[in-house]
Amino acid sequence: MPRKEDIHHSILIVSAAEQFDALVKRSLTGFLTIDVRRSAAIARRSTLERDYDLVVINAPLPDEAGAELAMDIMERSNASILLVVPQEVYEDAWERVMDYGILVLSKPIPRGRIDKAVRFLTATQNRFHRLEKKTQTVEEKMEELRIVSRAKIMLVEKRHMTEDEAHRFIGKQAMNNGVSRKRVAEKLLEEIGE
Numbered sequence: 001m002p003r004k005e006d007i008h009h010s011i012l013i014v015s016a017a018e019q020f021d022a023l024v025k026r027s028l029t030g031f032l033t034i035d036v037r038r039s040a041a042i043a044r045r046s047t048l049e050r051d052y053d054l055v056v057i058n059a060p061l062p063d064e065a066g067a068e069l070a071m072d073i074m075e076r077s078n079a080s081i082l083l084v085v086p087q088e089v090y091e092d093a094w095e096r097v098m099d100y101g102i103l104v105l106s107k108p109i110p111r112g113r114i115d116k117a118v119r120f121l122t123a124t125q126n127r128f129h130r131l132e133k134k135t136q137t138v139e140e141k142m143e144e145l146r147i148v149s150r151a152k153i154m155l156v157e158k159r160h161m162t163e164d165e166a167h168r169f170i171g172k173q174a175m176n177n178g179v180s181r182k183r184v185a186e187k188l189l190e191e192i193g194e
Contacts, residue, residue: 010031010051012052016061017058023114024118033052043069047073051079053079054122056084071097074102080125081102082105087107147189154189
């Protein structure tokens with residue numbers, strides 16, 4: 001399991017208020033990239049150019065309310081999103097974005113609330129990254145199994161080995177040469193021909 005300090009996140013802060021940026025930045029540790037955008041249009045462009053782990057939106061924005069931006073980003077990325085809205089529109093905003101998995105806070109924000117929200121969303125991203133890594137490992141193992149199975153079939157067909165003999169042959173070649181079974185299978189497929 002990766003340690004907390006091994007995962008470096010990126011964050012996009014979308015806000016027209018510099019004071020809000022400073023408030024959010026105080027809550028950030030372990031963030032490699034901290035980008036700030038002043039409008040929804042520029043933020044949308046930024047999310048098309050790069051992936052962010054967290055997006056914090058301080059609504060309203062000069063060019064839109066903010067909920068639309070949050071939903072757009074959520075549909076196109078794996079970012080965790082925090083939407084901060086004025087208290088009078090909190091219920092409407094919450095109702096509108098809750099099915100997207102967007103966290104909503106209302107202004108004025110009590111001391112420490114942003115910090116807790118960012119920590120929660122960071123923990124969510126850490127979990128997502130671990131699951132993504134596990135999925136990638138499983139996919140790599142499946143690919144190795146496919147290649148090794150194809151090589152075994154080739155050995156059975158072309159060299160008239162039994163399946164057990166082909167299995168042992170690939171394993172022994174891998175051990176003798178200090179390479180993976182996948183590499184041995186790939187080499188066999190090249191030599192024997194598919």
